[in-house]
Amino acid sequence: MDKGMTKDLLAFIGRCPSNFHTAAAVRRELEGYEILHEGEVWNLRPGGRYCLTRNGASLIAFRVPAGEWQGFLLAAGHSDSPTFQIKTGGEVQGPENYLRLNTERYGGMLYDSWLDRPLSAAGRLLVRTDRGVESRLVEIDRDLLLIPRVAIHMNRRANEGMAYDPKQDLLPLLGLAGGPSLLSLAAECAGVREEDVAASELSLYVREPGTIWGAAGEFVSAPRLDDLQCVYAALRGFLSASEGRGLPVLCVFDSEEVGSATRQGADGTLLRDVLGRICAALGRELPVEIHHSFLVSADNAHAVHPNHPELADPQNRPRLNGGVVIKHSASRRYTTDAVTEAVFAELCRRAGVPVQHFANRSDMAGGSTLGNIVGSHVSLNTVDVGLGQLAMHSAYETAGALDTAYMAEALKTFYSAGLTVRGDGEIEIH
Numbered sequence: 001m002d003k004g005m006t007k008d009l010l011a012f013i014g015r016c017p018s019n020f021h022t023a024a025a026v027r028r029e030l031e032g033y034e035i036l037h038e039g040e041v042w043n044l045r046p047g048g049r050y051c052l053t054r055n056g057a058s059l060i061a062f063r064v065p066a067g068e069w070q071g072f073l074l075a076a077g078h079s080d081s082p083t084f085q086i087k088t089g090g091e092v093q094g095p096e097n098y099l100r101l102n103t104e105r106y107g108g109m110l111y112d113s114w115l116d117r118p119l120s121a122a123g124r125l126l127v128r129t130d131r132g133v134e135s136r137l138v139e140i141d142r143d144l145l146l147i148p149r150v151a152i153h154m155n156r157r158a159n160e161g162m163a164y165d166p167k168q169d170l171l172p173l174l175g176l177a178g179g180p181s182l183l184s185l186a187a188e189c190a191g192v193r194e195e196d197v198a199a200s201e202l203s204l205y206v207r208e209p210g211t212i213w214g215a216a217g218e219f220v221s222a223p224r225l226d227d228l229q230c231v232y233a234a235l236r237g238f239l240s241a242s243e244g245r246g247l248p249v250l251c252v253f254d255s256e257e258v259g260s261a262t263r264q265g266a267d268g269t270l271l272r273d274v275l276g277r278i279c280a281a282l283g284r285e286l287p288v289e290i291h292h293s294f295l296v297s298a299d300n301a302h303a304v305h306p307n308h309p310e311l312a313d314p315q316n317r318p319r320l321n322g323g324v325v326i327k328h329s330a331s332r333r334y335t336t337d338a339v340t341e342a343v344f345a346e347l348c349r350r351a352g353v354p355v356q357h358f359a360n361r362s363d364m365a366g367g368s369t370l371g372n373i374v375g376s377h378v379s380l381n382t383v384d385v386g387l388g389q390l391a392m393h394s395a396y397e398t399a400g401a402l403d404t405a406y407m408a409e410a411l412k413t414f415y416s417a418g419l420t421v422r423g424d425g426e427i428e429i430h
């Protein structure tokens, strides 16, 4: 495995300052894919390539094989990352002549990682037109905002563990009184008149670009590695796969960091709607196809920490550059079971990709992700996987520089394969 794909990943992350930009960036990579609209009848044909978005922030792409196929081969990642969403009404005047932004948390971030570093804002504007409203992507592509810490001289206990108050400590500084408003800057970047902006959905993003570093270039650090590393790897695996015996589907879901319960999230109807419509358009029975389907839920995993190895499980502790991580949880917050582990590990073996395992330390609850949420709507064989990383939900996360290519290779092999479920627990891998 080489690091070339990690350089491509960093460029991709740079194009994804918000969940909306992620969906758009993935769509741009899907060259020659026909864009479907949920409000129209779908006429699908063998050999056809399709994609659709819902609410601008989730995307599903699929290819109908030209030859025989059975079941869906799905991989899913998420487009969103923890950030601060800018509240409606935006600016807070004062104290003194300062102009700050009013924000609220989106997801569970590590607060202090957002301090003392250049930030900006990105998202979408809803713009009035002659016919109604339409959505425009916007990124204010310059160093615009910063959340300053309090000096050590004014808080001598700052190094003893800070309790940050989001309404006081975490508001970003925009400028001084008399400067332009955030909305005027956003409208200018989007090429629209400020008075035509009917609504906005903007959040903060870290300006610092990603970098490959370490004594031998072992590491990669960047904003939003969770989960853009898996999204990008899944995209590359999806695009490079040859036609197999299943119908390949790439899913990028929004709203994972806030529980997935939105119209476009994994806890909505999106995936079931799309799979149902594919079946209807091609004369297939949804339950039969689901029976032969397999979902790889790809979301980053915790690698063992260099300064705190005691926080990891003694055995199931992924290393950076150690390959794809299969996640396990007895409470089934991760969906992996022995059947899906065996199938995915076999695919990785065929791909020449090393596999590692993650489980939470036995006294820790850990997080959850897309797999079990999707499963409550579309119950299919699912494995939860990821790539090892440090400082998950920091504004600047760290992972292994080789691992993106491992995941892409594993998913290329997966998408090129095909599964036939012969009996309960007996799966033929083509």
Ligand code: ZN
Pocket (backbone or CB within 6 Å): 078, 226, 227, 256, 299, 300
């Ligand atoms: Zn994630």
